Amino acid sequence: MRKEDFLRDLKRKLPDDKYKKRFLEELDEHIEDALSDQEWKSKVLEESALKRLGDPHFIYIYYQVIMHNKRWYLYAEIFFWSLISLLVYTPTLASTALIDEPENLFIKAVIWTLSLTGSVGLYYLFYTFAYSRLKKLHAFQESLQRLLLNMTGYFIPMIFFIGWMAGAYLLIDADKRQDLFYAPMGLINLLIGFATAYHVSKQSQSSPWIERIGALFILVFFSLFLIYPIAPMVLRKLSFLPMVLLGEVKTYWLLGLLFMGLLLYSAYDLVRYLRNRKSTPTPWIQGIIFLYMLFIFFVPHGTEDPIMGTKPVWEVEAHNITDDLEGLQIQPFFNMIQYITDSRDGLRGFEYQIELRGESFVLRQDGIEPKEWNIININAVTEYELTSIDPDPRPVLESDYALPSSMTCVQADYEQELREQERLADMPLVLGGETHCTEFYYKDQLLFSSTEIVFINNVLVSPDEEWILLSVAYSDVYLVELK
Amino acid sequence: MDFSKELLKGSIEIIVLKMLDELDEAYGYQLLKAIQEESGDVFSFQESTLYPLLYRLEEKDYVKSDRKKAPSGKERRYYSLTTHGKKLLIGKTTEFKEYVKGMENILKLSKNA
Numbered sequence: 001m002r003k004e005d006f007l008r009d010l011k012r013k014l015p016d017d018k019y020k021k022r023f024l025e026e027l028d029e030h031i032e033d034a035l036s037d038q039e040w041k042s043k044v045l046e047e048s049a050l051k052r053l054g055d056p057h058f059i060y061i062y063y064q065v066i067m068h069n070k071r072w073y074l075y076a077e078i079f080f081w082s083l084i085s086l087l088v089y090t091p092t093l094a095s096t097a098l099i100d101e102p103e104n105l106f107i108k109a110v111i112w113t114l115s116l117t118g119s120v121g122l123y124y125l126f127y128t129f130a131y132s133r134l135k136k137l138h139a140f141q142e143s144l145q146r147l148l149l150n151m152t153g154y155f156i157p158m159i160f161f162i163g164w165m166a167g168a169y170l171l172i173d174a175d176k177r178q179d180l181f182y183a184p185m186g187l188i189n190l191l192i193g194f195a196t197a198y199h200v201s202k203q204s205q206s207s208p209w210i211e212r213i214g215a216l217f218i219l220v221f222f223s224l225f226l227i228y229p230i231a232p233m234v235l236r237k238l239s240f241l242p243m244v245l246l247g248e249v250k251t252y253w254l255l256g257l258l259f260m261g262l263l264l265y266s267a268y269d270l271v272r273y274l275r276n277r278k279s280t281p282t283p284w285i286q287g288i289i290f291l292y293m294l295f296i297f298f299v300p301h302g303t304e305d306p307i308m309g310t311k312p313v314w315e316v317e318a319h320n321i322t323d324d325l326e327g328l329q330i331q332p333f334f335n336m337i338q339y340i341t342d343s344r345d346g347l348r349g350f351e352y353q354i355e356l357r358g359e360s361f362v363l364r365q366d367g368i369e370p371k372e373w374n375i376i377n378i379n380a381v382t383e384y385e386l387t388s389i390d391p392d393p394r395p396v397l398e399s400d401y402a403l404p405s406s407m408t409c410v411q412a413d414y415e416q417e418l419r420e421q422e423r424l425a426d427m428p429l430v431l432g433g434e435t436h437c438t439e440f441y442y443k444d445q446l447l448f449s450s451t452e453i454v455f456i457n458n459v460l461v462s463p464d465e466e467w468i469l470l471s472v473a474y475s476d477v478y479l480v481e482l483k
Numbered sequence: 484m485d486f487s488k489e490l491l492k493g494s495i496e497i498i499v500l501k502m503l504d505e506l507d508e509a510y511g512y513q514l515l516k517a518i519q520e521e522s523g524d525v526f527s528f529q530e531s532t533l534y535p536l537l538y539r540l541e542e543k544d545y546v547k548s549d550r551k552k553a554p555s556g557k558e559r560r561y562y563s564l565t566t567h568g569k570k571l572l573i574g575k576t577t578e579f580k581e582y583v584k585g586m587e588n589i590l591k592l593s594k595n596a
Contacts, residue, residue: 019535019538022538022560023534023535023538026511026534026560027531027534029510029511029512029557029559029560030511030512030515030530030531030534032557033510033512033513033555033559034512036555037512037516052529052530053529053530053531054529054530054531054532058529059529059531059532062529062531062532062535063535
């Protein structure tokens with residue numbers, strides 16, 4: 001076989017990729033060097049040189065194995081598992097959220113984002129499983145991670161974009177237009193994703209710089225977009241984990257454990273890397289996952305919580321705002337920003353912190369002296385079994401609360417009702433949750449503001465402003481007296 | 484001597500890395516000749532397999548390449564180690580030495596000892 005035939009044969013066999021041209025060129029040069037080498041000055045030199053290079057079919061097989069075949073097998077497996085995880089994850093979250101709040105369009109919008117983004121965690125886990133099953137292919141670990149990163153850089157922006165565009169569409173008539181902010185952000189994200197994908201597609205291999213930029217990109221955008229819908233649900237600061245482990249949030253124990261699992265697994269990988277830096281490739285993916293999970297667990301966040309309750313948007317007429325009323329707008333157990341519409345000053349933001357101290361708790365609010373509140377009676381009650389602060393309590397009867405309310409129940413989803421009751425604006429205010437609110441009257445005194453779907457953190461102010469009734473975490477109701 | 488594929492497969496990467504480290508930079512043919520010479524012709528393999536291996540190492544940023552004029556006056560693609568590659572070589576060398584030491588100990592075993 002002559003050199004030209006050899007190269008032609010090989011050219012025909014090799015797949016069209018970035019290295020093909022270069023490989024053929026270098027083989028050509030290799031033969032040329034071999035022929036000009038002193039050692040090879042004989043009449044059979046060309047044939048010998050070609051023989052030493054190997055049979056074209058062998059070269060083709062070797063090239064495929066090194067550069068293509070096994071890697072694609074791994075990728076295909078990852079893709080398959082990620083699809084499965086998506087299919088499993090979506091209905092789980094969707095069904096739960098829809099049971100909790102069947103009519104809430106915002107939640108429906110968020111479900112999709114949650115479902116799709118949540119699948120990323122499982123995607124990563126399944127990737128790990130897939131890889132561990134094929135760990136003998138050690139040589140491909142880095143390229144596998146690289147491709148995963150690139151794929152993530154491509155898919156994540158699309159996922160968020162679709163999620164938030166769906167959200168924007170569903171919310172177009174709702175009172176949550178600030179969320180539309182995320183749609184253009186999603187678009188930017190998408191463009192960056194496409195740019196990354198384009199760049200990657202132009203190079204069959206990516207440089208470490210691309211990996212690092214990709215990692216940074218995912219870290220920033222992934223966190224920014226993923227934390228918005230998920231963080232408050234998981235957050236509840238550290239109290240969430242015991243709640244999950246104790247089964248108080250049964251529906252989400254899997255999610256909580258998944259997050260914890262990812263956090264621990266990533267931490268383990270990072271520690272392993274730090275202990276053996278010389279021979280272990282930098283675990284970029286694990287680093288990203290680790291930082292992201294830390295972000296999820298520890299960064300305070302105060303936006304909508306689609307799963308465990310929604311931040312109420314308190315809207316009170318300016319002339320009705322007193323220090324006490326502002327102080328009474330409480331969101332226990334996590335920091336939040338509340339907005340009070342003030343007709344004179346526009347939107348004002350307040351941040352509240354609650355610190356429990358045995359039989360009392362301290363409320364801290366920006367710009368206001370901390371206030372200590374005494375819990376005089378704690379009743380874990382169901383929706384209709386209230387215990388009154390009346391000296392001679394009796395169960396609340398339907399006739400008690402069937403009386404017309406003299407209070408204004410202000411809620412984000414309750415605008416119509418609010419307008420109807422504006423004539424009562426000079427009466428003391430009652431602050432309610434974000435869903436439909438029902439005022440319970442008992443012996444001419446408003447006792448409890450109930451919601452159809454129980455949201456946490458509803459606050460009811462008594463007409464004399466001496467006590468509040470605080471609904472916390474679905475089932476616990478606190479009667480709280482101001483010291 | 485012809486080694487089994489499995490034996491060579493596990494060490495080919497370290498051989499290439501080490502030789503590149505020794506030579507500072509080399510093009511394919513030059514590298515191959517150096518490996519054969521330095522190993523006393525012990526390591527001989529299908530020469531074409533060197534290139535995909537180099538591409539893979541380059542893909543992992545262990546090796547970089549650049550086209551330059553060779554002493555012959557012709558342009559060749561020269562390969563050299565990157566910082567990552569040097570780190571990898573150190574790690575692999577340690578690993579391999581331990582392996583060889585272990586193997587030596589095992590092979591030294593004798594029934595009569």
